Amino acid sequence: KEKCVILSSRGVTSRYRHLMLDTMTLIPNSKKDSKLDSKNPKDAVVEVADMKSCSSAMFFECRKRTDCYMWLAKCPEGPSVKFHVENVHTMAELKLTGNHLKFSRPVLHFDATFDDAEKPHLGHIKEMLTHVFATPFRHHKQKPFIDHIFAFYYEDDRVWFRNYQIVHPEGKEVRATGVTLSETGPRLCLHPIKIFGGAFGGPTLYDSPTYVSPNVQRAEKKKEDMGKYARKVA
Amino acid sequence: GYKKLENRAFVNNKEGLRASLDDFQWTKKAKWIDHMVVAGTKTAETLADVNDDLARETHFYEHALRSAEVAIKNLKEIGVAVKRPDDFYAEMVKSDEHMKRVRAELIFEQTSQETRE
Numbered sequence A: 001k002e003k004c005v006i007l008s009s010r011g012v013t014s015r016y017r018h019l020m021l022d023t024m025t026l027i028p029n030s031k032k033d034s035k036l037d038s039k040n041p042k043d044a045v046v047e048v049a050d051m052k053s054c055s056s057a058m059f060f061e062c063r064k065r066t067d068c069y070m071w072l073a074k075c076p077e078g079p080s081v082k083f084h085v086e087n088v089h090t091m092a093e094l095k096l097t098g099n100h101l102k103f104s105r106p107v108l109h110f111d112a113t114f115d116d117a118e119k120p121h122l123g124h125i126k127e128m129l130t131h132v133f134a135t136p137f138r139h140h141k142q143k144p145f146i147d148h149i150f151a152f153y154y155e156d157d158r159v160w161f162r163n164y165q166i167v168h169p170e171g172k173e174v175r176a177t178g179v180t181l182s183e184t185g186p187r188l189c190l191h192p193i194k195i196f197g198g199a200f201g202g203p204t205l206y207d208s209p210t211y212v213s214p215n216v217q218r219a220e221k222k223k224e225d226m227g228k229y230a231r232k233v234a
Numbered sequence B: 001g002y003k004k005l006e007n008r009a010f011v012n013n014k015e016g017l018r019a020s021l022d023d024f025q026w027t028k029k030a031k032w033i034d035h036m037v038v039a040g041t042k043t044a045e046t047l048a049d050v051n052d053d054l055a056r057e058t059h060f061y062e063h064a065l066r067s068a069e070v071a072i073k074n075l076k077e078i079g080v081a082v083k084r085p086d087d088f089y090a091e092m093v094k095s096d097e098h099m100k101r102v103r104a105e106l107i108f109e110q111t112s113q114e115t116r117e
Helices: A014-026 A041-051 A120-133 A214-225 A228-233 B014-024 B053-078 B096-116
Strands: A004-008 A030-032 A056-063 A067-074 A080-089 A104-110 A143-155 A158-167 A180-183 A187-198 A201-207 B037-039
Touching: A004 A014, A004 A041, A014 A030, A014 A056, A014 A080, A041 A056, A041 A067, A056 A120, A067 A120, A080 A120, A104 A120, A104 B053, A120 A143, A120 A187, A120 A201, A120 B014, A143 B053, A158 B053, A180 B053, A187 B014, A201 B014, B037 B053
Parallel strands: A004 A030, A004 A056, A104 A143, A104 B037
Antiparallel strands: A056 A067, A067 A080, A080 A187, A143 A158, A158 A180, A158 A187, A187 A201
16 A cells, blocks of 8 residues: 655755645545755655655755755655646645545546656656555545546646636536536646656656756746846946 | 766667566556556647747647546546546645645735735
8 A cells, every 4th residue: 555755855845845735635545744954855765665664755955945856756665756746826825715525535537648658757656656645445544525627737847737616516507517526735846857766766767858946947047147237337 | 977978978878678568567557546647649840949938838738738638538438537526635735734735825826916906
């Protein structure tokens, strides 16, 4: 049976901490663990997962209090995927009006692109996401109804995540239209960076050509801005 | 250290990925109810611009809705309850307190829209 430990590195900012808490309320087969403060967090996460007898781990690694990376790993043998987390909206935001039972089992939607035989890294990511986000059948915490769907899309070399409540409309007229969806949140966008053969390391199986590290992005931006004032006065 | 983007080789070990996938996957052998994954259908319409929020969200919504319908059909076939009865009370992911604020926000937006008109 799948069990997933969720934890973050020290120095996690509030937004990402909220995101982490949201994922915990969405995954009944998850275990929380305290923030890691270690020189070598990678080995430590595997150790924690082993101690909690978890088969997978979700690790939020925050750098410079701005950049957040999410690791998904099968423990202890691997493989693992590293994502850059972008465009986060947590469940606490008021724009998303959906709501559903806590710990009801989700339906998972994946774009057809994930099954592309020519892009095995997507199949790999799909399997990993399924392991983490699907609730095992007859889990002791599960609720007996199925009222929400986790949707994963692949656009712009990124994995987009949405969570919708499945709404059954009331009344005669509305019944004809069938179900509708209402977004519950959170929203996030995961840019795959690398896939490793082991847990948090090992041979690199995939390396995204479109990923540019936020450090480089910032440096490029600075370079662009260089001499901005001089141009203005000239 | 950071290597220049132009002269970097990007690994895409397809064989390795397939082997690794075979190694750790269980969804292929499992029954559908164990994971409830619905693969989206390939459609002709593709998203022209991901940065167009409205177009993107509608696209996402439609795909998720199609999958939700497939899932409901599957669940009904194997006789799993989908709809929550009105008298079933249990903890929700968002608290009543939070939903009250969501509703207040919704009403506030509607009224402010009306006053603007």
